[in-house]
Amino acid sequence: MELRLNPVFDSIRAARAGEPLCAYVYDLPALRRHAARTVSALPAGAELFYAIKANSDLPILQTLAPLVAGFEVSSGGELAWVRGHFPDVPVIFSGPGKLDAELRAALELGVESLHLESAHEIDRLAALAERLGKTQQVLLRVNLALDGLAETRLMMGGKPTPFGIPSADLPACLARLRDYPRLKLGGFHFHLMSHQLDAEAHLRLMASYLRQVAQWCAQHRLEIGHVNVGGGIGVNYREPAAQFDWAGFCAGLCRLLDAEGLPGVRLRFEMGRYMTAACGYYAMEVIDVKTSYGKTFVVGRGGSHHFRTPYAQGHSHPFHVLPVDAWPHAWPRPEARRTEVSVVGQLCTPKDLLAYDAPVERVRAGDVLVFPLAGAYAWHISHHDFLRHPHPPQWYLPLEDGHAAD
Ligand SMILES: Cc1ncc(COP(=O)(O)O)c(C=O)c1O
CATH class of the missing domain: 2.40.37.10 (Lyase, Ornithine Decarboxylase; Chain A, domain 1)
Structure with a gap:
């Protein structure tokens, strides 16, 4: 190089x-090759969005847009940037502390789904949707506390953090959503960690998500279309020759989906670092x-x-x-x-x-x-x-x- x-x-x-x-x-040709390989290894029933916070330069987004299922944005600024340059690319909007102005922009500019992080955010979005006469698909971001969760150096969940809805509060949030016909529950969103380098540990995490979602769907009689499993695939800066085994992970994921996939539910990744580093x-x-x-x-x-x-x-x-x-x-x-x-x-x-x-x-x-x-x-x-x-x-x-x- x-x-x-x-x-x-x-x-x-x-x-x-x-x-x-x-x-x-x-190196845009290298980016294109890497992204194409990464996406094509995914099993049927899984799709990949690019989390643009990792690098939102226009040539990077132009290179990735034809390859990924869409872009994940985490602010009104990112949303405006993407919509200004890619009016038709599917967008999902995550992130903590969303302003009313950002929620309104998402409703007006059109996003495939909005990821909600608290009961108050549900209430605020519902009021805005009512005012604007819009219906919006939402995913609830849940902070799951899992037994034996293998931690990485950067944890966004699995313990007390400002991100997502603690699972104990989920029933109340689901009940809240039922009162708001303009908000349609599309599924659940998890992003418990970044810097994951261990493909086996990540597969175990995927299995835990699927089992947990299956249990919620049965318990609360839910029909959903998506489980967003976040990003978090790491890059090994300390030992560059030993990177995350994406091909092995995808092969394992294929087996997992065959055995425990939820009917009619797509698995969605929203990856940043691994795509562009x-x-x-x-x-x-x-x-x-x-x-x-x-x-x-x-x-x-x-x-x-x-x-x-x-x-x-x-x-x-x-x-x-x-x-x-x-x-x-x-x-x-x-x-x-x-x-x-x-x-x-x-x-x-x-x-x-x-x-x-x-x-x-x-x-x-x-x-x-x-x-x-x-x-x-x-x-x-x-x-x-x-x-x-x-x-x-x-x-x-x-x-x-x-x-x-x-
Ligand atoms: C909600 C959410 N999704 C996706 C990402 C992308 O994570 P990564 O770059 O580790 O793939 C982040 C990063 O902080 C995030 O907070």
């Missing part, structure tokens, strides 16, 4: 003459290499204000060194050889740390560091304006048919 990126870096340098390199690069690269030119009390620091152009993923997730992000042989200066070139380094950015805080204890063969000022797995929750979760450094250019390697180039 680095070889493929070299000409891209040359173009970026040419466009920004004299500036040390710093850029995001997204691998297509993105963050590149920074090395400004300086220095040693302080026995530790070596590589200072790059940019930092966590562009690429907060490593600090947010608490990992040392993998990177490659692209050697740049030209050194136009008369003074010696700072370098480190066969040692472990910390990679930092330009911010005035020790928290501006992208990698640590990272072995390198050789790294010099003027070389370029390339961080892979930077296509999800990367630029979009970063605090771009801290210190008012310039924003990096975002480059998109075009699809073979020329679509969505930079």
Whole structure:
């Protein structure tokens, strides 16, 4: 991949003459291949939405739109963005703390389903639907406490959290819905965790969801069409060679649906990180290499204000060194050889740390560091304006048919 990126870096340098390199690069052909493989492995009876919070750049959405069943949005801003560019793509709207204005926009712009998180949200949506004369399909997001739930590093449920309806409150919410003819219960929504790397554990979770929903349907005499099982498939930043076994998971899911699928009910995924992480690269030119009390620091152009993923997730992000042989200066070139380094950015805080204890063969000022797995929750979760450094250019390697180039 680095070889493929070299000409891209040359173009970026040419466009920004004299500036040390710093850029995001997204490989759209790779994104298309990955998304097509991911969707085609799903068994019949399952479908996949893309959770655009992971990366909502237009070329990313344009690449994914023809492949996925639709987009999941979590704010009025995301809804307006999607509807403005994709008037006909199916949209589902989740997320905590929805404003009346956002619920109204969803009713007016049209969403396939709205995921409701509390009794109060049910009441507010019902009042708005009545006022607008609209009927809306809703899914109830439930925070399930499951015995023996295998936790990941980021749990949104399975314990006290602000997300969803605790299962003990579900009967009251179902009773509430029966009073509101304009709200149609389409099914249930779960998103208990992100960063799932264990396919077997995730299959067990799917089985628990199906059994729980079957029990609710029998107990409350419900007819539903969907179980939304959320996103949460993780990306292994610590060991990039050991990724989630999606093919094995889908094969297991196929067996599970054959054995325990609910008649007439589709399983829906709304995945973010796993879809786009691998297509993105963050590149920074090395400004300086220095040693302080026995530790070596590589200072790059940019930092966590562009690429907060490593600090947010608490990992040392993998990177490659692209050697740049030209050194136009008369003074010696700072370098480190066969040692472990910390990679930092330009911010005035020790928290501006992208990698640590990272072995390198050789790294010099003027070389370029390339961080892979930077296509999800990367630029979009970063605090771009801290210190008012310039924003990096975002480059998109075009699809073979020329679509969505930079
Ligand atoms: C409700 C909901 N659905 C889907 C996602 C996407 O999760 P992931 O990117 O881990 O697949 C999130 C992420 O926070 C979420 O909160």
